[in-house]
Amino acid sequence: MKKFIISSLLISIIAILAACTDQSNGSNAEKDETSNSEGTVSEVVQVKTENFDGKKINEFNLTAQEAEWELSSDKTITAWTYNGTVPGEQIRVKQGEVVKVNLTNELEEPVSIHWHGIPVPNTQDGIPGVTQDAVLPGETYTYEFIANDPGTYWYHSHQNGVEQLDKGLYGTIIVESEDDADVDRDYTLVLDEWESGSHEENDMNMDGMDHGDMGDMDSMEDMEHNGMDMESSDMSDMMAHDMSSYDIFTINGKTYENNEPLFVKEGETVKLRFVNAGYMAHQIHIPVDYKVTHVDGQKVNNPQIIAGSVIEVAPGERVDVEFVADGSGDFTIDCHGEMEAAQDMKMDIVYEDGNGQKAEHFLTPDIVDITKLGEKTESQFNLNDNFDVEYEMELNTAMSSEEEMGMVWTINGATYPDVPPIEVDKGDKVKVTLTNNSMDKADHPMHLHGHFFQILSKNGEELQGSPIIKDTLNVKYGETYEVAFVADNPGNWLFHCHDLHHASSGMVTTVEYNNFEPFYTDTGRVDNQPE
Template structure:
């Protein structure tokens, strides 16, 4: 195959990025005039806690020895000493008050992933607060108005701190209850064992490991042309040699108990950096995505559920005593076999149902039935923003590559500027050279998925806060600018985010409540 010279490749990418940037944002002229004429300050959403039940939690960030498997114990960073951290569970409309204490030797924070909190509570160092220094404390307080499956995690140097286990689950039950008899949360993650670290050190010392620092730009470009989605900035994803559910491998986890006739809910949360294909070998329904309801979901039989980094997917099934079964992960990596969980009938006869193979993926764009939704495919919008997700070579990067939005890296990516109340459409296109997927997460808002590759969704409205954009795919999503503040919009493979793939949604005339003090090394990704 003929190799394209790097200079031409980089020049082409630069031209495309420039063109994308020139056309990245379209503003309604009438709205633009209205913005110029209005100088009224826009303030953060107030949290009305008066008269509401207050649920108070104390979370301590600390280091512990954590047993992943019978053979592997690691040094983990935790909230309250476990991985995942203490589960926070409240009812819709109740107040959540969390007192964070930092007993680690590095600054930390808490971000409430998917929860449209006031901007003051978003937990982003250098954007909404200073990270909490070692020995320090900080209190978050907000009203849990939106029922659903969420999670919380540090947003300070997240690429490293999440990798060490600094996260937990956050469940908001509807006022009228969940309607199920059993409710289980399964958090997916991947880890590097010390055995792997020792192997990599040996390879480094022998000079056999891949080291791009010694490559010239042409050699790096050639490598990029043949790289797979497993190759990351300074990090080969195949280094994750242990996969877990709820911080444990298969043999260390307890089975999920059910009884015949019970309705069972399973909440899947991906706290890692890899998408996982979960096989549930029975009939079930996908009832929620990112905590938001799917309208009239259909039964799927034995299909594979893909959960990308940052995403949450709820499924429900009725226990019919067809036999015990195993939920497992389909994947090429050896560690996939550790990511599974048994479902066992308490009063059963210990017979196991046949585990039929499947290669059919659940498609969120065809879930459920159409009903009233905030947006339609043909709507007009006040703001339209085109977001091209890409990569480019960079001599300033440790491994010679960065991940970009419209050809630029954070903080140089132009933000999405909105007025309060604007209808905003964002077009997400994945043109990354490295063939990687990008689970894009918007803080502070839910968005509706309008179309995939130009085709409008025909089933249930799909409302999310994290959307996995695979190589070559284009999605259109829309949201209402109803939560004033400065909000991140970034890839939740934090290897990508920490190396550039971040932008912001910024409200015009926003009254700033936080200024970086300069006393903390704030690292928002």
């Protein structure tokens, strides 16, 4: 009888303990799960973490500071710089190493650093008001991440970027792969355009544009109802942002006359990394046989030889080319453009052991189509895939109806922060269709933070060559692209036009992860301006 009672007591105690354990586990699980509108339980997702153990840490100190900078022999400006130069100090590391950057702000305005193209953890993205407070004058802020993805990238302030980039607050970051050991010469060429200050009328027009209530479309509707043709060339010209004020074009912060040539030797393999840090697309003519090996740092599969054609590099984009120095003579890389300033955006390639003779510079109308590069191979996505999320993104313009009527740039008829976000679950396969119906007929180089995307189609035609992986895609007027990415980097991310005149006037949306555990709280100390 005693044995039975003891056994019964033990069974009861075990049952009670088991129930307590279940309740305890359930309580802990509630911290990591949340119920959605359909009543199902979803796991809370957190920002990506990285383990630095055993990895080489490369530490850099960048100081945001004013510096007198000579663009040309007759034009010196007060630039905003990282470490006193334009572009700022180049950061160069090997794949898999840690990048640690201490940013000290000696300017009179808050700043930040965004690592353009690198899928860093959301905490490191450098977006004031979204992932951090901008760094106040006199303060220091540290960024730290693993450079997992080799390629050509750049860094720049994302605080009031339309002005801070214009003043020179950017630099380049190169993540080397084992393939880079096969290159004999490796040059980075940063393209940009500047205002000489002689276009005050344009500045006044821009100051008159209202950016306060970008979501009000009444004025646009009134114009349409009154019979005004919004597609006419006169209307497009009136609406277009006047880029003529940018009357100085540079490579690496200097006009042609102030740049030293790039030296090569016969037989060498030469890599040129083009980075566009400006707000205009530039058509660059390379008058020798070359290959486009990477776009936005990502490999092109078995790239073909291109015979002296023009490559276009849009704002935010990077294009890597390689050529073999065959000894045929010195030559000049130049910009093909209608603006007078284009003649200053060129660079000489000179043989160290040559005789000084210059190869003939053939003119060409051919422009490389990045969607037709290389050879087809296995890719992550295709048009027949089933996608978890599909998002239509119409890029357009509208007129604000405030006291001073000005133009705004819209996504799906709205301006940031009123544009509906792309809402995703972690692991989702996402397809975005981008269509440029912009009434000013402007290009829109759309940049996605935190992810790479694959181009699936252009104007309804599936890509037949190499898979093209990018983070910035220039969508021209009348074009439609389908792109796809995996939602594998939890956080809140911007997706915006990298002509920052357009972004600061509304052409921004976000990619937001469902059930994401926030890590940033606006302190109220800083006037954060994410664009």
